[in-house]
Amino acid sequence: MEEQENKNKKQSSSHITLKSILGGDILAHDFLKRQATLLILIVFLTIIYIDNRYASQQELIEIDRLKKELTDIKYDALTISSELTERSRQSKIEEYIANEGTPLQTAATPPYLIKKEKK
Numbered sequence: 001m002e003e004q005e006n007k008n009k010k011q012s013s014s015h016i017t018l019k020s021i022l023g024g025d026i027l028a029h030d031f032l033k034r035q036a037t038l039l040i041l042i043v044f045l046t047i048i049y050i051d052n053r054y055a056s057q058q059e060l061i062e063i064d065r066l067k068k069e070l071t072d073i074k075y076d077a078l079t080i081s082s083e084l085t086e087r088s089r090q091s092k093i094e095e096y097i098a099n100e101g102t103p104l105q106t107a108a109t110p111p112y113l114i115k116k117e118k119k
Contacts, residue, residue: 094106
């Protein structure tokens with residue numbers, strides 16, 4: 001009689017059915033008891049893998065955003081540089097001085113360089 005019960009227990013514990021999975025009896029299965037550390041390791045590594053992938057996707061999104069921002073800033077710098085070049089032309093400066101009514105005038109003679117004598 002005892003042998004029959006042991007056989008029934010072995011048969012029921014060796015068969016994995018949908019009822020045992022849904023009922024939670026699968027957690028008491030011998031295979032899962034023996035492989036618990038391996039299953040925990042697999043779950044842990046899967047979580048790390050998912051987290052790593054999510055983090056790398058977030059970094060790629062940040063890199064794309066920063067590239068776009070850098071391009072916008074470069075265009076702004078180019079625009080400001082061209083405006084500065086336009087405003088610093090001699091003709092624009094002379095026009096500005098004339099409009100302001102200051103006593104400044106453009107020099108009629110070119111500037112000359114004073115050189116230091118070497119001893």
